[in-house]
Amino acid sequence: MTAATEPQELLLKLLDPANRANPYPVYRQILDGGPMHVPESTLYVLSSFADCDEVLRHPDSCSDRLKSTAAQRAIEAGEQPRPFGTPGFLFLDPPDHTRLRRLVSKAFSPRVVKSLEPDITSLVDDLLDKAAQTSEFDAIEQLAHPLPVAVICRLLGVPIEDEAQFGAASTILAQGLDPFVTFTGETQGFEERMKAGMWLRGYLRELLERRRAEPRDDLMSGLIAVEESGDQLTEEEIVATCNLLLIAGHETTVNLIANGILAMLRHREHWTALSADPGLAPNIIEETLRYDPPVQLASRVAGADMEIGGIRIPKGDIMMVLLAAAHRDPAVTERPDEFDPTRSPIRHLAFGHGPHFCLGAPLARMEAAVALSAVTKRFPDAQLASEPTYKPHVTLRGMARLDVAV
Known part of the structure; x- marks a missing residue:
């Protein structure tokens, strides 16, 4: 196990904005040093x-x-442990997690996800039509960012005129997942996130009341119907669930689409191949999830004294799992620092494992497949116009701008 003085230095490197564009050398240092204890x-x-x-x-x-x-x-x-109120089921354990996930799954069925494909295709086509009007476009602002927020708003039943506010709130709240408090004790940006979180929950409560009065064919109406059938889904649980789906379903999918575009533009043979054969999209997506994951790290709490990899972890201690480091572990993946969608198998933990496996994984994969297939086909000769810039996020690391010359 790494000495206690070194972890702080390496963890602070992860938080350093200077390493946001390429944190992987830092992850490799941590991986090579083995488990760390702070x-x-x-x-x-x-x-x-x-x-x-x-x-x-x-x-x-x-x-x-x-x-x-x-x-x-x-x-x-x-201190107030839950300033936003009831958390989404992602941050709960059985039996609450089991009950809520089961109820949400009823309204988030494969049929519902599949029914969104025509809308996703239409949205992508419209976005690319606008991008094609110039010789260069920002793949974040004009494709990767607006698509997932439009899809999740349609799924939830949020009016189209409110999508921009939803997207802005999601971006602010995503930074709350960063481990600044855990690593440094700092609470930077807390007031801004509180303001965004309170606005979002207030908005969702108002929308909930409108859907009670006038149900529609959307997820929120479905969750209300589940509650009223006697399954005890409370108003706060519905609001927390919709809040979770927005944040988890937006920022992560933005990053998946954008990271896939960047990886292919830097490895042009895969851009060319996908533009000719949309059937290659699934492998492109899985390799992107491994090579440059939208969620770079996650945390769990030891619910009892545990032993992981031969290390004893006391009950109550936090376990930070660095997914981005694990995906480039040479013990599991050959040539881990190479982007190679032809490799087999492609092993990653991008959607988690166990009871908290990502409920929205099929939707994220569908959105990315449609977007990446369409953008490569529409612009087969596209090139990276300039090096991308990155948001401050550490956990949901992603680009702020990605200029593509077409």
Whole structure:
């Protein structure tokens, strides 16, 4: 295990904006050094594929942050543990997680996801029509960002005129997933996230009342119907679920589409191949999820004394799993730093494992397949116009701008 003085330095490197464009050398340093322990933060950082996989699958791994020693200390000090109210089911454990996920799954069925494909195709075509009017376009602003927020708003039943506000709130709230507090104790941007979070939840409550009065064929109406059939889905749980689906379904899919575009533009043979054969999209997507994952890290709480990779982790300690490091573990993947969609198998943990496996994975894959196939076909000779710029996010690392010459 790495010495206690070195982890802080390496973890601060991950938080450093200077490393946002290419954090992978830092991840490799952490991976090569093995598991790290930061006693003052009751934190263990795990980076190998085997260790991260084991944490995500382990029955004693908890997602409820209130079970951590750090959270309990904060509560004892008088801090508000859940300033936004009821959390989404992603941050709960059984039996609450099991009940909520089961209820949401009824309204988020494969049939509902499949029914969105024509809308997704139409949205992509419209966005690319506008992009084609110039010799250069920003793939973030003009494709990767507007598409997922439009899709999730249609799924939830959010009016089209409110999509821009939804997208802005989602971007702000995504930074709340970054481990600044865990690594450094800092709470930067907290007030801005509080404002965005309160606005979003207030908006969703108002929309909920409108859907009660006038149900439609959308997810929120479906969740209301589930509640009213006696399954005890409360108003706060519906709001928290819709809030979660917006944030989790937006920023992650933006990053998946954009990262796929960038990887192919830097490896032109795959752009050319996909432009000629849309059947290659699934492998492009899976390799993008491995090579440049939209979610770079995740955390769990030890619900009991645990042993991961031969290391004893006390109950209540936080386990940070560095997915981006695990995906480039040479013990699992040959030539891990190369983007190669032809490799087999492509192993990654981008959607998690176990009971918290991403509910929206089929939708994200569909959106990315439609978008990447269409953009390569429409612009077969596209080139990277300039090096991209990145948002400040660490966990949901993604680009702020990606200029493409067409």
